Amino acid sequence: MTHVATLVCDPAMPVLTGAMLRRASEAITAQSCAPRDPPYWLAQDVAADIFFETGSAVGTKAVADEVRASLGNAAIDVIVQKAEGRRKRLLLADMDSTMIGQECIDELAAEIGKKAHIAAITERAMRGDIAFEPALRERVALLKGLDRATIHRVIARKISLTPGGRALVRTMRAHGAQTVLVSGGFSVFTSVIAAAIGFDEHRANELLFDEEGKLSGLVVEPILGKSAKLAALEHFQEKHGLTATETLAVGDGANDLAMLEAAGLGVAFRAKPRVAAAAHARIDHGDLTALLYAQGYKREEFVAEQTGQAEELRAEL
Template identity: 60%
Template sequence: MASSQDLSASPNLLAATLVCAPSAPALTPALARAATAAVAAARARWLAEGVALDLLIPAGPAPAEAEMRLRGALDGAPVDVIVQNAAGRRKKLFVADMDSTMIGQECVDELAAEVGLKDHVAAITERAMRGEIPFEDALRERVALLRGLPGETAGAVIAKAIRPTPGGRALVMTMRRHGARAVLASGGFTAFTSVIAAKLGFDADYANRLELDEDGRFAGTVAEPIFGAGGKLETLERLRAELGLARDETLAVGDGANDLPMLKAAGLGVAFHGKPRVAAEAGARVDHGDLTALLYAQGYAREEFLED
């Protein structure tokens, strides 16, 4: 079943990546055989035993049909399926959301916890991420509730409550090692993105700026214009143009409604544990795996990962 050939160089073929959470390997040999048979795969290659399998699919089924067949063969197992063209899988530009994507938390919710309003603010955040209310209005409403907090609260919250999502640094560092540009594009705040971007190895970060009053406390306002869905999309398209890349050479990841324009504009747009609308509309979805799933989707084997 194994082959050392790099599937990313195969023209006019599909590649399907099956991947599960590394902490709970669920991709058994039996499931691998069933999946291989379901799409009459020409070749199967383990990227990580029990965790990630690549299937090279000959001409025939469309990507959506191949994905449907594979999900049927997996019979409800907690395994993600990403189907795409085999050629050009290793991307040269990576644009990532931060909150609930590269980190496991929503920074504005954690700031609100400092004034006893986390549940209230988290409910607004959830509605905005589901696309039920405009992102910009929701952000202004939440930020207004932070008025009076010391500006240094952001640093304290990062130390106390913010944790990177497993696999994030490996994803960024591996892609950069292979020549990709990696940027963080967040509807959150620069007080957080600057720290998280440095910790995970991003080249640059873009986000909103919380305004301070003359005493160094949050003024309850955010600098305009707000960096939201349009800003994320513009960042992806501007950097792609600057680097002279084709659409297919780009990768984007996010979980909320304000990520959708960016995800749809990328060569591979991935909903990472996304809200229902995002998972339904994005080109690919990761519901079970960690962020290394985005490396496996590009055909990287586990031994190629770089973290430091």
């Protein structure tokens, strides 16, 4: 059976070398796997594939761990998977700390001097130490009284798109894939972020506003959490006539785990330890274009990202 190990680093700091690829090939051979061809560069010094054959079922995470160990402390991510079907037709992506660099609810809390308190609850929920749904209700209640203008200001001034996100979504769409932003956050954010990045659709929780246009401290039930993200994956698979193996999911928190485990390739992106350990693959160093390299896209196949993200976010408001 043919598998592929994709090695990728942060394109802003290209450190992948031929010597590293040779050490990786030796580590793969030590796992009773036979590299099929010489390593193949997807982007010079940034990403490369090593195809290998194995006569039995191979533990992909175990092989990835061995390859990482062979590279010492190098800032290189390793994704190991079956070569067949690696290019996906559906992407489901988390928003906070995945497609953007912030937790939106924490940034709203900063506007009223409650960021430290709310961020501590967010961190515990994302680690899986407390249940997501009651944690969300508690945090939303603390935001009571915030107005829409404050939310728009936070989006324009505090939110930054994760590098590689636009290239990921736009390249997959250009090759026929469906893309969905699915968040345990709020639609007032996902509507703007999804449009700025280029997603086909978005799903998130709905905040309730009072008659004066201020946050009521409540969120529409049922809350979109762990089980709802899994349900969204299954819904879009069925909607587009796809199998689980044709899907890619990416996220960083405990509420993403069911979705990551059910996808054909579930990737923990700079994730909490429990999530990184459970996902099929993990990205700790690269940006979101690592998910394109994992699918076998070469750098010249990418749909280029655009600049001026702050202006584009403001334009969406």
